[in-house]
Amino acid sequence: MRKSWWKVLCLLLLFYTCIMGFLVKIPVLDGRLQQSIRNLYFHVPMWFCMQILFSISVVYSILRLRSQKQMHDIYAVEFARTGLIFGFLGITTGAIWANYQWGEPWSGDAKQNGAAIALLIYCAYFILRGSFQDTEKRSTISAVYNIFAFAMLFPTLWILPRMTESLHPGGQGSEGNPALNGKDLAPAMRAVFWPAVFGWMLLGLWIATLRIRLQTLKEKYAVFQ
């Protein structure tokens, strides 16, 4: 993962997102949404990133239980930490947008609640980790909690929003998609949206790998002393 081509790609994609995200011609459908639809390039990819990073984290937790290697615990915790940051960014960008579009930052929408639950669960993961002194025990038990929480959280994130009406796009009860309504995205917007998603994802991976390298060095330094 030390190769630099994907970091260059990440930067290029994010430059493209930040420039084209503000320049690309968007269809103005009504007087209400206007230019604020551009939040799509920044708010929605945060959730893609969060889900991907939490998924990677749970994979490393499973590996940790299977192999008993301390290294995998560092991977799991740093991917979860980065995912949590993206989750907070997603909820903030959503709340700022909703303040103008829905009239209030928090309207108790099914998907807002789901996002808040996800953040609470992963905050609890870090509190659980904090309550152990012994690193061996901490990594095993937090891996168990991570797997359990993931398996409880993600099906509900994908199932529950389909059962209720939502203010989010694509929220027509059982017909709705938990995240967004991809079908009625204008082609010009789609050409920015997917590069944006991959750009932000690569940034998430980049941050996580940097933190992992830092933690590994710290651990080595602690042993060395």
Add this chain to the structure above:
Amino acid sequence: MASSFKNITTLLKKDILLEWRQQYTLYGILLYVASTIFIVYLSMGQPEATVWNGLFWVVQLFVCVNAMAKSFLQESRGRMLYYYTVSGATDYIISKLLFNALLMAVMTLVSILIFLLLLGNPVYYFGQFILISILGGVGLSLVFTFLAAIAAKAQQQAALMAIMGFPLIIPQLLLLGKIARQVFEPIVQAGFWQMILLLILLDCMIIVLAIILFPFLWKD
């Protein structure tokens, strides 16, 4: 297979016997149920159906947290080690899950009774309501049993149970509240049994997860 079945029944019998002998813990939970509902009654009187439903599930949640919190703390380290060598982790967790599910089912019935006595009876389809409550209570007990096993390994157990458990349980509580809302009206809505099936599937998933993950908790 036969031996593990025997192990589970023996462990289950031991738990029930222990509960029966140390009656103060059982009465403690019963008193907790009664006094919680009494407080709800004093502050709310006899509310309308939706409020009744919401209060019922919140009370169930608190009863469950308190009833399950002690399930891995009763026994000393040495005795846990003894069970581990005699029966193995899988049999042990299955017996614990069964026992706690049984305990919670009883508590659910008790709290329905007290709710009816104090807060009135807005339920229209009573049979369905009991079915949902017991399924819901068992589901809550399964989640909190597993979390109690995790919390037993850490310090400050009681606080951790709530911190870990409340966010995890919200989706299940939402689902339960949604299903239960239907029994308060004479109109039967479509998809009722589908949601019951979803609930049962969720419970099965928790059991499977607990069986797979518990041995790792026990290793040290």
